[in-house]
Amino acid sequence: MVPITYYLILSAVIFTIGAVGVLVRRNAIMIFMCIELMLNSVNLTLVAFANQWGNLNGQIFAFIIMAVAAVEVAVGLAIVMAIVRHKDTTNVDEIHLLKW
Amino acid sequence: MALLLFLALALVALLAAVGMVTSRNAVHSALFMLVNFAVYAIFYIMLNAQFLGVVQVIVYAGAIVVLFLFVVMLIGGEIGAVRSSLRRYTYAAALILGALFVAMIGLGIAQTISTDQTVAGAPAAGGVEAIGMALFTTYLLPFELASLLLLAGMVGGVARRYKALDED
Numbered sequence: 001m002v003p004i005t006y007y008l009i010l011s012a013v014i015f016t017i018g019a020v021g022v023l024v025r026r027n028a029i030m031i032f033m034c035i036e037l038m039l040n041s042v043n044l045t046l047v048a049f050a051n052q053w054g055n056l057n058g059q060i061f062a063f064i065i066m067a068v069a070a071v072e073v074a075v076g077l078a079i080v081m082a083i084v085r086h087k088d089t090t091n092v093d094e095i096h097l098l099k100w
Numbered sequence: 101m102a103l104l105l106f107l108a109l110a111l112v113a114l115l116a117a118v119g120m121v122t123s124r125n126a127v128h129s130a131l132f133m134l135v136n137f138a139v140y141a142i143f144y145i146m147l148n149a150q151f152l153g154v155v156q157v158i159v160y161a162g163a164i165v166v167l168f169l170f171v172v173m174l175i176g177g178e179i180g181a182v183r184s185s186l187r188r189y190t191y192a193a194a195l196i197l198g199a200l201f202v203a204m205i206g207l208g209i210a211q212t213i214s215t216d217q218t219v220a221g222a223p224a225a226g227g228v229e230a231i232g233m234a235l236f237t238t239y240l241l242p243f244e245l246a247s248l249l250l251l252a253g254m255v256g257g258v259a260r261r262y263k264a265l266d267e268d
Contacts, residue, residue: 017198018121019198020195021120023190023194030129033130033133036160044143044144047144051147051148063152064239066155067250068249069159069164090175
């Protein structure tokens with residue numbers, strides 16, 4: 001059996017890769033993908049802990065996170081499409097309507 | 101055996117994640133993300149979460165990656181990838197912050213749970229029956245709220261679409 005520490009370290013590293021990607025990439029779609037990566041690594045942590053403690057709470061939590069992630073992607077990509085139609089760019093440096 | 105499988109899969113997941121973040125082409129990024137999600141599905145099955153493994157394949161590897169690929173196809177990948185001079189130090193700063201973050205979490209993991217590796221209870225089987233029982237009894241309210249959220253997301257997407265059609 002694989003120790004839970006390995007799963008935790010792996011998901012921490014992948015979460016950090018996602019966070020670095022959010023900071024580095026300027027394409028809104030790429031930022032969305034990085035957010036999905038981070039959500040997935042959190043799910044892995046929850047499932048690993050659920051296995052460790054021998055109950056299902058973590059799995060249910062991960063399941064709800066999946067539902068939220070699906071909604072977030074659908075709405076977020078609709079917003080990206082709308083922005084592309086208006087401003088013809090997905091570069092988040094050029095989308096600063098809410099920033100003064 | 102399980103450890104070897106884990107290490108090999110972890111390497112694949114890590115390489116896919118790095119490839120996703122560094123890839124110039126958005127389609128390649130989406131495919132790297134698909135590899136990452138598939139490896140996660142195998143991890144879930146290894147962790148006694150069979151139902152979540154299947155859901156991971158259906159929802160993430162199926163629906164979400166396809167959605168991403170559709171949008172990339174519609175708006176044509178990397179639009180406006182202009183390097184701004186404000187962003188000169190972003191890479192170095194992000195890498196340093198990332199390394200610090202991993203070190204912080206690693207320290208926390210090492211301090212808290214490296215001593216106790218025992219399984220607290222019998223491993224719970226995450227099959228459809230067990231998940232369903234938990235979801236429709238103890239976690240009924242979060243389940244219903246999630247369905248409400250899905251409905252709101254769907255209505256929001258459709259409404260956004262009709263608004264865009266009106267503007268044309």
